[in-house]
Amino acid sequence: MKIALESFEKFDPQHLPEFEPLAPGHRACQGCGEVLALRLAAKALGREMMVISATGCMEIISSAYPQTAWRVPWLHVAFENTAAVASGVEAALRIMKEKGKIARDDIPILAVAGDGGTADIGLQALSGALERGHNFIYLCLDNEAYMNTGIQRSSLTPYGAATTTSPPGKLSMGESHFKKDMPAIAVAHKIPYVATVNPAFYLDLMNKVKKASLIKGPAYIHAFSPCPTGWRHEGRYAVKIARLAVQTRVFPLYEVINGKYFLNRKISKPKPVREYLKLQRRFAHLTEEDIEIIQENVNNEYDRLLRLSQAVDLESKLTTSFQEYIDQLKLQMDEAYQKLRAEFQHT
Amino acid sequence: MIEIRFHGRGGQGAVTSCEILSMAIIEEGRYAQGFASFGPERRGAPVLAFVRAGDKALKLREQVYEPDIVAVLDPTLLRIVDVTSGLKENGWLILNTKKTLAEHKPKLRSDLNLAVVDATTISMDILHAPIVSVSILGGLVRATGIVELNSLEKPLLKRFGALLARRNKEALMQAYWNTAMA
């Protein structure tokens, strides 16, 4: 894995690849942030790759017969089994290459599913595939609810959000649970690469997807995916909201490489969460107290990530200072030796 | 057609007995089915295994209800299981026991033929384990002649590998020659 990352060449914003694996004419909603994240991820991988898609918005909007938006090999089987299907594809390429039946087995495989297909119904298949160590990139396009079926809550719906199955009411303030920490679940499988991405930070997104494709073994990428329809915001604000999610620390950008956390973008002066919430009518019913609870949770989560990433800093500091200590010791011993030697010669 | 029923306890080797015997019959060019009473029985629980043999392809797939031969791998089973249930008239009962023919014979149905062999002692002496799957076959083959002794060699090799097969063959022969019949 080290070798792959050393030779890793980042995308140049002036010379992005022209090839778009996802063609125009797809049927995503106006201002869909999910298809934007998917398009950028696919663009990072280029022409030579395969996409395995779960049932969901992205499958429906890109493959309604007789037209496909895909210019690369694409396979959809069902909702909950994307990781398992991708496992099969990956294993097939590997063994067929070994048996001399095909020329290449180094073709990136991008498995795509939504938050429900990943964190709810597809979690078992994903866990199995991550544990087996298949060489593929799993992209979770998190738009925080079952949008394809009409905005029902999932285990990744944020606290306080109104959905059609977590409606605010006399006894309810909307979704009553905090989001499941899906990247941490991926990390717990001890896979080499986990990252969060956001289409507003498109270079970061594309670089992380490319990095994931260079790493041997499973990579899990969690993509923030604004949904104007489900979040009830104006389509033109999709990227703005995505950016605000990072600026308010609602969705921090980080990588976990071989279990070590790296906070890619430290937000030292965060905007208040309220600014992020107020653009989305799914949060319109929240009281000041509710918003306080969300703000506190965001603060705590960010602090936790910060501490996790500082653990890496601390570790490197410890290693450096120990080396310095040894060097100093060596120097002192050298001096003492020279001194002794001089004294010896003197006598 | 000959049908055989083995009575044992889970882990004692009744299924192995049926496996080796059915293979030996097939090695002789005859037809056989070897199968166990399928179920979740665990170590120690009473288990059954069956062999059905014939000179022609077998047109029967039911369990064995009226065996021609019954072999009992554990003498303590006699207290809890009616081992001779369904055993045909003039059928053979092969017992692993430390007791003598004379001690067992009077307790049996009078029409039955009886063979006794101290398979446990033989197995302990030679294999250093109370696994009597092969030594009971020594008694069974001696009493009934259902297969040639030679026919067992290949199945033993297949089942146990070269080293263990040799020791098992020794146990087989010991049991064969130390079987008492009436």
Added chain:
Amino acid sequence: MAEKVEKRAIIGWRNLALGCAILEPGSSMHLLTGTWRLQRPVVDPEKCNQCGLCHIYCPDLAMTKTAAGTYEPDLNYCKGCGICAEECPKDAITLVEEKE
């Protein structure tokens, strides 16, 4: 008497590819999603600094580079979401209502 309602398939079963696969890559290009648009982006090439963010952030891949290096919406596909206008750092893009 009720007329028989025409309920036609778009392709005969004998002409379907194996497993109902779609063989033409990127054939969604035939579907002109520009018809969904209520507003259209208008680019002021004078203000455009050619940064390309409107192209990058367009979910519909509708912002295309002109020969001059500036960007123009491909109205065949632009759904009029307005992200480009919102994200343009030079305020070079404005949205105008589609006429009746």
Added chain:
Amino acid sequence: MPTRTPMEVSIAVAKAVQQADVDVIAAYPITPQTHIVEHLSELVANGELQAHFMNVESEHSAISAMVGAAAAGASTFTATSSQGLALMHEILFIAASLRLPIVMVVANRALSGPISIWNDHSDIMAERDIGWIQVFCETGQEAYDAILHAFRVVRDPNVVLPMVVNIDGFNLTHVIEPIYLFEQEELGDYLPEHRQSLKLDIDHPITMGPVGIPEVYTEAKKQVEDALINSKQVILAAWQEFGRRFGRAYAPIETYRVEDAQILLMTMGVISRTAMGAVDRLRDAGKPVGLIRCRLWRPFPLPEFREAVRQASIIAVIDRHISLGAHSGPVGQEVRSALYTLPNRPQVFDFVLGLGGRDVTVHDFLEIVELAEQYATQGPPESEYTLIGLREV
């Protein structure tokens, strides 16, 4: 010469899979399928079979991985049973719809509940409409032959469908019996190389599994139906070729002592052999009884079936699955509807037995024949089917 070897049927099945040179095997353990996949994993571990053996976390993922691997162009095999097959249910239709040549063994076992690990056909009978070719086996030899046959059939460019080989759990999978195994050279070109025309390929990017809008769904289903119906020709040709080369011929509907038979028993799977024993006894007693065994279950061999029962006056159908709330078991329903449009049709009586591992004996068949005769002369039973061996109190 093929060597006549005593072996457990599960091991013979694994040998056949090895000889078919599969690329990917994904499986999840379930009794009584385990011995098959255990042996396959051993063959892979010892380098005797160059394949990827994937230990998946569920049957749902096993079939999903098979679909992925097959879509990538690999030759694939999996095996399951009962609850495992039920868990695969959703994906089975998709495998057929995507036209993927997967071979699967189902070690037939009862479905819960109550939970039962023992043999009947309720698992596969719940999957009648999945679009897979489905065959049944009566002996270990047939099971071994059927795997080889299955790989030949699914690899045929005129078929390209998945196929289930049904092998009765325990009563066949766990039995030691004599099996003639071929040397690889003897098989020769009976097994063609695995090639797929449509697959995931970066040089020819296609979209597999698109949304079937109402304007295409019917046509997509018709394509699979047509392929399944037409697969019969290939299935038959492959059996005939097998017979020519190796001396064992198979047919979709096989008969036993049907000459002048007025009463026909109809069976599937391992109990057919016991039924033969029963027929022998009845014939010895002078009764005109014969047996028809349904080997090919999907596509259902309608003309062959009609031909086989043409001269009979009574058919006693044996069902090893209870179709709750229906008026007979699934095979009984199939048979009745197959005969309905004929001007002169035999009387059909349906018997459900051997559920959840209840042993099926020669005596059961004798009883069934007696009952069938009684129904024919004294009128049908109150219930449209008869549960054999049911204890009332």
